[in-house]
Amino acid sequence: MACGKFDRKALYINRLEVLGRSLHREQQLSVFHRGFVGLDHEDESEVKKYVKGTARRSATRSGAGQSAAQRTWRRASGETHQFRTAAIEAAFGNEFRVLAQHYPALGFEEETGLWVVVESYPLGSHGPQINFVIALKLDRTIHPKAWAFRSLGRHKKLMPLKHTNFPDASICAFPPDDGSWSWQDGMTALVDHYTIWAVKSLHKEQFGWWPGRQHGVCALYRRNEFVPNEACGCGSGKPYSVCHQTKDFLVSESFARQEFRRLFRCEYESRRPPVTVEQAAAGNWAIMPSMALLI
Template sequence: MQSAACGMLGDIGRQLDANVFPRVFDNGVVMPSTPGVASSALGKETEHEQQRSRGPAAGSRQGTARRKGTPRRSRQAGASARIGGGLLRAAYEAQVVSLEAAYPALRVFPDDDGMWLQAESSILSGLEYGATFLVALPFAPGAGPRAWGFWNDPGGSLWIGPRHTNFFDGSICAFSPVDNVWAEGGNLTSLMDLYTVWAFRHLHLEVLGRWPGRQYSLPPPNEVLNPYYRLVQCQDAELCGCGSLTARYVECCKPKDLRSDFGRLAQEFVRRMGGKLGDRQPPQPVVDFVEGGGSTPKIRDVHNLMAATVPTSKPA
């Protein structure tokens, strides 16, 4: 990584630690927030993105040139995606053009239960490689998006994880519902920006050794497992996994976590969750598709909430 890019990585990481959300430009280039303009939550940047799409400031997303050779969404894919029905279908399909303006390499694929988005993000100016996101958007209310991130490494696609990915399909966990930064049927550009910043945080972790910004542990009813989760996942210099905006893990929950029965909690984690922390990985059909060796996955086959929210076409 170039020294200038590494310096910017640290600058943006410090802003995230101060709960200042960075700016995201076209092609998913993350830049520091304007000095002196802080946000109290991720939602501030999301709201700003929505305002920019309606006013003259929308041009600020056009500062990054489109990379040569990146595929654009084909007319056939866009037309084929107009299947199914319902309010979510209308909300998502109406945003494809604006999303493509922000992420020019966007591709859209139809699915019996919704639509797939494949987008590329540069992540950071000067970075030799970027990231690819594969996003499942069900049209059935309640299922919500499911997305996976991969580094576009010269040697092949590399899954981005396991930190802050869901159990156990390795899908992106970019924000908590309590943050109120995105809701089902919301702005797709804001959603992709959140995924982009999530990948940036992973890059910061890989290069500088810690996760930048606020983070959470396990939600109810599994909060009893959080001492084990934090001891395994959180670094001393990171903001505490309890969701603190100011306290580092070493000075917040770690002293209490060290007094817990680590071995018992590790066993309880496996019993409750159905696997170990290290068992997270993306479904093979998702990996095959991203690597170019498989067909588009069926959302129903890889979205672990679909069975509970989408009626099956097979007889009971």
């Protein structure tokens, strides 16, 4: 048994290393059924050893407090029932049903929007399970907000706070204005982007560096969270060590903090998810937050 556990862990760590190299070389990745992240040239037969069942390719390829009983929810079990609120059904019903074909998903509706909880297995069935909890505003006046938790048995641990720059520590999987995702692309494409983000986060946790392109718009953030061999956050394609690293460490602490506060409206150390989101994860989604309190 111990040997089998070791083999499975070694398998997904090796897989993570391969994906990291591909991201570092800016190669295209694909997202398959249940969030498995594969190399672009792989087909279903090559990924079946990692994924239970048929490895259906997802629609997108990416380089990047009420009781639940009071909400309508749907599991990814082939249910086709509509959401009870006409506006929620019109805005999100079809997208959610498509999402549920690719990922295990729950939907919790309320007057102002939809909460979606998604399970993703970016390294395959025996790798880490990542839970994304996503707030989708009905009027779409703001970008979706999402938080990621790694499931450890019955417990859920918040993923590390890298590229979670906002005061509420929500995921920054891509800059909202760079065209990587828009509302027209749908929920499945959005979760694909979050899943690629999770691969990068897991790689950082395992190997100590963030693979592939990344954004870091101020000195305080870069010098605290970037390591020398990572891609610089300015978009130059150069390693941080030969690009902005020297300049960043010449910036005074007071100015760097002032710049961070101006950009993100919080202190660097004060980023954290809303307590109600952490409570929802700890309670295995039995009680969900009120979207009105978050957004």
